[in-house]
Amino acid sequence: MKHIQSINGKARRIEAHLAEEAGAASAGNHDVVGLEGGGPPQPNLPLGCTFLFSPGWETDSTGGTAGLCSPVERDLFDCHLGCFWPAQVPDQLNHAPDWIGKCATAQKDWRNIDLVFP
Amino acid sequence: MTQFAARDFHPFEAGGNRYLYLVPSAGVVRLDRASDAVLSTVAQEPGSVGELTSRLSDRFAADEVASAVEELLHIQAIGVAAEPRKRMLKVLPSSAVPLQTMVLNVTSKCNLACTYCYEYGEDRVVDEEAAEMPRFLDEETARQSVDFMFEEAGPNPVVNLTFFGGETLLNFPVLKTTLAYARERGDALGKKVQFSLTTNATLLKPEIVQWLIDNEVGVTVSIDGPKEMQDRFRVFHNGKGSYEVVLPKIRDLLQRHTAKPIGARVTLTRQNLDIIGIYRHLSEEVGFQQVGFAPVTTANGRDYAIEDGENGYDLMLQQFQALAWEFLEYTVAGRRHAFSNVTETLEEIHKGVSKAYPCGAGVGLVGVATNGDVGLCHRFAGSDEHRLGSVGEGIDVEKQREFLDRNHLANKTDCHTCWARPLCAGGCYHEAHTRYGSTEHANLHYCEWIRAWTHTCLEVYGELAERAPHVLERIGN
Secondary structure: OOOEEEOOHHHHHHHHHHHHHHHHHHOOOOOHHHHOOOOOOOOOOOOHHHHOOOOOOOOOOOOOOOOOOOOHHHHHOOHHHHOOOOOOOOOOOOOOOOOOOOOOOHHHHHHHOOOOOO | OOOEEEOOEEEEEEOOEEEEEEOOOOOEEEEOHHHHHHHHHHHHOOEOHHHHHHHOOOOOOHHHHHHHHHHHHHOOOEEEOOOOOOOOOOOOOOOOOOOOEEEEEOEOOOOEOOOOOOOOOOOOOOOHHHHOOOOEOOHHHHHHHHHHHHHHHOOOOEEEEEEEOOOHHHHHHHHHHHHHHHHHHHHHHOOEEEEEEEEOOOOOOHHHHHHHHHOOOEEEEEOOOOHHHHHHHOEEOOOOEOHHHHHHHHHHHHHHOOOOOOEEEEEEEOOEOOHHHHHHHHHHHHOOOEEEEEEOOOOOOOOOOOOOOOOOHHHHHHHHHHHHHHHHHHHHOOOOOOEHHHHHHHHHHHHOOOOOOOOOEOOOEEEEOOOOEEEOOOOOOOOHHHEEEEOOOEEOHHHHHHHHHHOOHHHOHHHOOOOOHHHHOOOOHHHHHHHHOOOOOOOHHHHHHHHHHHHHHHHHHHHHHHHOHHHHHHOOO
């Protein structure tokens, strides 16, 4: 900043944050900077639902496509919980809190998932 | 055209320059002439960039005004006039806060009978007869407390164990075994434990001093000053003053225990307000490296309560200010100054601490009573109403969460327009409990005092930034 000088630790952090935001804005990156590197090198982890225990439907846990969402039935309802890209599901907070109440394991019980009419 | 208006900050001056303490971020910035002029103009009357440029056209070029407005907007010293002010967010810690400090009451007994004492006096929190509190911490509970401390410390690599009382040295045998056990467990777990203790110094003996040295125990001595002040309230049960007893013992301690600064902790009362005299005596004549003052905690109307006005809080403030300015001159000259009230506040200003809670009580700090009950801090240890759990069962996370919810700064509406809230956050829970009957109440009786004192500390901080910036880098290290 030209007119204002940061004196204590907090002011310097504010200034650094502003500079970072300005840099990101001028580079055209607004939001998803965390996913695009910039900063110290990160280990190359697959993103989204594939990197933990829920295999995904874009790539599987090895980065290939052979083991996509297995069992396939999981993507009926599991994506909205375990995946960074939430699937469209009923409003379970207000309207249909128990819509998966009878589905203990997707592979066996997926037929018990409630039909929900908005 | 967008109209801009001033937001929350507190201005102060140092070395002829204008500084701002930003609220609530707690950033400290120095303004140049252009940004100072823009801010002063906006504070008088909101305006657009165009209006500000024309109001300041005799002194600053249009692009200077525009860039100053932009920077002031960025640091949120000004904002868009039509937009509502940001409401205070209430963000509770998302998960259990690891313990940093455990204050362990090794005894609730004391060989002195200081009239004003919050543990025994008229304003005590814990009714000992009703609670049937053991007078001494036993070894079993002490070990459990240490295990509890490491358990609750989670990933923290360093934990602080502070022994407190009563008079801690009345239970020296348990102090010794507890410290040894904590050290052993710390080594096994790969954690460092920093030990400290508060004492009235009456029971110090050469071998105890040697133990403190050998174990690198930090020591705080409760003492009120020269003989006539010490002997007014700090008396034995038979009414005899304690000064003559403690002085040689303190001198021995200060002479030999040199690895850690030994602090004096002075309780100020209506009758005992010669702060500068006390400071001179304790730092220069006795030799304490740190001297800190705290006004007595008391309900209103007690004989020793510090009153409002020129014979009370004002007198205290003037002397605090005089010592703060003396601290500045000493520091600029590269000399050590022992007034620890100013160093503590400067450290918080330097970091830019912005608090949602006045202190770490219940979040990172707990007090453990002699029966193993875990309370908010040492002042509440043993109080059923302020119990967070026990060393056997651990901290009751629900209770802790409820406490944090009830005591958040966002609930203290009295504080929402105060610029000093990032540092004060409503003040001591125990003081509030004693004065107003609830930890949730802001300590309104010393607001003016806190603001004036914080303002002085900001000015001292600014002067250090002007005259000895290298010192700022050392603060907190």
